Amino acid sequence: MRTVTRARLLIVCLLSLRYGGHDEPAAQSHGLFCASADAHPTPFILRFRKTDRAVILPAYLDHIFDAAAAIERKNARRYLYTNNNDSWEETPFNHPSTFDTLALDPGMGERIKADLDAFSKGESFYHRNGRAWKRGYLLYGPPGTGKSSLIAAIANYMQFDIYDLELTKVSNNADLKSLLMQTTRKSVIVIEDIDCSVKLSNRDGADEASEKATDSNTSCKLTLSGLLNFTDGLWSCCGEERIFIFTTNFKERIDLALLRPGRMDMHILLSYCTFHAFKKLARNYLGIQEHPMYLELDEAMRKTSIQLTPAAIAEILISNQDSPDVAIREVLAAFPKDMPNERAGNVDGGKCQLSHNESKQQTFRQTMFVFFQKTKHLR
Template identity: 55%
Template structure:
């Protein structure tokens, strides 16, 4: 054995002497190329550090492999972050996972090696050298290079956006962009409202969700049609019908940030444009109770309301842009229209504008047209399908657990908002039967009041119509008879109202 070891050592030294390092390296490369030539696979290396910079593709692959449901492996690395409720998995060190894309099977291997002792560097490198090696068949090379890496990057961005904390922004005069500070102030957005918990007709809810999803996935459509990648939603209806909850559900569904724009804090149209420029993509810009922020009343209705000028009583609308405090704000209707559908509204992409109002008839038609407010959503009183969602959310009742025929027959006439019903359910959530019974009694009382209110309104309209008819005939009626008719109308008003 000793003699054989000596012979091998002598042969090795002889080879090193006869064959220089350059020749040995060339021979190794030649044999490696031969092996690659006859192999049916090709390999792509993605290192964590590209020179001195972080490789974004490595981070995207790591994030994609940690969340992709299409990947199967026998050995994975499980992690759970601090204050996190979800467990993520990834590729273990020096292990591999298999993925499938458009019929092509690829294999990812996470290669981790110890880095050799490094010389002085202005940026310290990690002790471990990490990277991914992608093995794919040569016949699928075009699929991988053509669209697979783009798919991985897109999925990673989507996962990153869903995992990151969403923010709720608000504007203030103290943060004016002229002073160099950011005009928006933010807090974490933690609203629990979702479309599953939203008390709304399921058919209408599905239409809204489909429209939102089409918008979020419609980048190529908007580019092809030459339209700005934005969409407007108008939420209108009585107070307490869930307009704010709808906005929160939209943000949670798409994973967008919310910019709550307070118009009373904006002085000029120029400042309004600067606020728009400071908003990010994938966001929802909200103006709640827009009819109360500044005067955006219907110009046609105002012009036809009467021919008298110089009448500045309390019922007359204030000048456009003047708010209740008269603090010098000069926002105009034109400035707000350009904010939502002008050239400045295109300084970004994937934005949603949401306006809410309790009185849609007060808003100017120019603000409501398609292109500004593309979808009008009537947040009306609670319907029976929405009521069943509230019962399930607050009391845990399913449709088969309770006889709902009596409630179904009275809920439409009661005209109760989801907020009114929720208050009754919250107050009696420990006693389900009591909650339902009290809610039924409350609905019957409200339904009776609603019927009386409608009857009184109909009688008032009849009296008003009769007055108008008699006024037209006033020239043909003697003064004594006209006075008797007026006294009779007054007595009817006192009797009814």
């Protein structure tokens, strides 16, 4: 704290001063004086007696510094980083996704935000319990269910930068550690499609065949042990207030060591579009809250085995954004009544857990459906 030599301290700030229920004369009687600095409506001058500075100054300045840091962070340009060997390359991050634009099931968005809020405020809690100040999320589900959009929404909500880690460009564990050390605090570190980006060797490195990456990167010597240390080892605590996010289409393919609490603390299933999620999409894309065909659509979505991802339905709505009636009729046509839902009652709130082959068939049907919807006007 700077040494104050003046008998009366003068603090000028651009924040409005609240008296906490006292009027101005009452505040003056307690040694607080507030006046407009130059007849401008927002700046204020706060004066108090030198004898009161030990009580007022620390808390007040802490508040000002925290508010200034929050404003600076909100207005600061944020970046998306991608790795190239053992270094990062940056590009401005301007993704517009928010929790309000996501097609999530009831309560899911609020639960995620509550967890993020607790993490953001939990510095003393983590330190008191001897834990690194970090959080891990696993996003899993079929393609097109909004995993990347949720990552962007989390980054926007927290006002964090994103480090998009491409494992196929990491040569070995040493480079992985170097990349980790270059990340900053208040950042989201993402590994997408972790189940198929590279083949990780076992922990002792004995399996030479599994040390090879897929595609052309056959010289990769990235091990499972190295990735575990990246997310939860001693080096992971060298930068604080960081979020690790893994994504996968097939959760069952991931080594269980990567999924345990402390590495992936929260597992978030992003599944096919439910009626509640559809209503949110319709509100965002069509600007409607209710529609006469909603009851029929709700029944059709519950009674058919056909399932579409939010991305597939969003494409229909975008193609018919000027005609809500046409858009909803086309969505309704995608759920035929003569195909009963044989998967009702499965785990995860009735959401279907598909095998690899079933998922590929669903994705193919969705792709063909959207293709025919987009080309029917050309026929």
